[in-house]
Amino acid sequence: MANVMDVQTEDNLQYHFYPVSSGSIQFKVRAANDAHLALTLGPQETDPMYEVFIGGWGNTKSVIRRNRTKPDKVEADTPGILNGGEFRGFWVRWDGGVVSAGREGEVIPFISWTDPEPFHVAFVGVCTGWGASGTWKIEDGAEFDTPDKLEYKFGPVAAGSLQFEYRGPHNAHLCFTSAPAEVNPMYEVILGGWENTQSVIRHCRTKPDKVTLPTPGLMNPNEFRKFLIEWRCGRLLVRDGVTGAVLMEWVDPAPFPITHFGVRTGYGARGHWRITHFSPAAGQHLAPSAPAPAALYASPPGYPGGYGGAPMGGGQWIDASSGQVPPGAAPAGQDCSGEPLFVARAQHEGATIPGKLVQSHGCAYVPWGGLEHGKPQYQVLVGGSNNWVPTSGSAIPPGAFPGGQSEDGETLFVGRVRHEGSITTGKVQQSHGVCYISFGGQELGFPDYEILVA
Incomplete structure (x- = not known):
């Protein structure tokens, strides 16, 4: 536009x-x-x-x-x-x-x-x-101003990052909370504080600060400075929005779900903000972190037939909603917080997509189009095998469990990967040669993974 x-x-x-x-x-x-x-x-x-x-x-x-x-x-x-x-x-x-x-x-x-x-x-x-x-x-x-007043303006977040530009002499304050208010637990990021000499990460408005970094001249009242803040499994990163370099980092041993951000200025500063709402590539389908779709793989020795139809003893898909776990469902992985994850699937854009059920979030998540999509209505895999076989690329072992199909009718299998301290279940798409998982608001692709075999 x-x-x-x-x-x-x-x-x-x-x-x-x-x-x-x-x-x-x-x-x-x-x-x-x-x-x-x-x-x-x-x-x-x-x-x-x-x-x-x-x-x-x-x-x-x-x-x-x-x-x-x-x-x-x-x-x-x-x-x-x-x-x-x-x-x-x-x-x-x-x-x-x-x-x-x-x-x-x-x-x-x-x-x-x-x-x-x-x-x-x-x-x-x-x-x-x-x-x-x-x-x-x-x-x-979208642009807006914050007055010289220590009062946060809040907005919702839907992904694990916030990109913004700030123009002001000093003291750009941001908070991240589980409600549109200053409630604990809360992370605070102060950029260009103490008369534009240092920046900090603070937890629950208490001192000592978790991270302190000298940043003389970080802010400028005459030009916008760009930043990116990311959070995932308790890991909080503050990056330079131009180079991507990490300015500050802290890992919370007891992370909480972030649903809102707040911004403010104070201590003699007025600020002008431009916020890219929700994610760095807002409104666009993020490119998954995987190779481009490859030609179908010819099954190597040891996998004589590739996928040859419905597996035996593959279990059943049971309807559930709002975080419910049907009786008999067995954990197939765990979140980085240690919470068990279950194999789930849900409908999205004409596809039936395998993903993960996070009980505490009250929904299942499926990866599609570069993004993570939460689904309050889903199916959970109950019974059957819990046999996970290491593989890579488009090599689909005999008996691999078909968990759904793409919008184009391609069979999708159930896979899982280890990522940032988690074991996360997702979809294997043979024509792409990767296992896709939903993680931190994005769809991530991995050429090495485990696949569920009946």
Whole structure:
């Protein structure tokens, strides 16, 4: 999308579509009511599609709708949110299945909904209707200011990283919590503190700081500085957003699930922020960390037939939901926290995908399209063999357990890998020569893995 676009929309409920290159847009609109946005795969009204209605029903409420069907997925009372005589600024974001909208300068959305089966958004459409014409100014990215006040502005996260740019003289403060408030447990990252001389990582607002690093001149009031913060299994990394170099690192021996971030400035500083919401490649399908799809492998000696049909004694798939573990299900791995993981599978984008069940999260996770997708409805593997055979590439041993199929009809097998202290189950896709797992919000691919054999 161009940096700035001026768009006129008539009172005809006909979307004007434009390509998007990131997972969010920022815009201003002048309309008396009914500013509508559509998020789609292509430049037309086709399913799947998200619609965000701002100031509908006589400028009294806003809703999120999927595939033009009712009931609406979520609605919020927003009286007077639009104005026909002045521009009002907003942002809309979509990542990891979370669709949200908020006012310019505010991090917390006024409306948000999580789609259990998200899709890749490539175009945005805008229109007005129901008695309103509109004027739009549309930009990429979201920016906002924080005053010289030690009070966090909170927003949700859906992946294990946050990329941002900050322009200010010093004291960029970030916190990471399990709620949109300053509650323990909490991580805090202070960049350019102590008059722009040092940076720290702090836990639960207590001293001594877990990490202290001299960073003289880290911040600049006249230019943006870019950073990336990542968290995974209690490991907190602060990176230079340009070079990727690690500035600070700390491992929490008792990690907690992070669901929100907060930003603030203080001690004489005002800050200007640009936040790439949810992940470094927001809104795009991340390329899995695996080789490009390879030609089908010719089975080597010891694997005379490759996969030759349904295995014997392979167990059963039992329906479950919301973290339930059916009786008889045996752990097949463990999270980096030590929690047992179970073999699960779920439907996604026309595929049946093997993955992992994390009971404490209340859902199963499956890898697809470069991302990790949480599924509250899933099936768990019960009974059968617990025989895991080491292999690599596209070498599928005889009797390998077929756990599902891709959207193209290719058989997917059940595999697992060891990664960052975990043993994580996922899908083996023979035509790609890797085992894919979902981990830290991403789909990761490994050419060496173990495969379940009946």
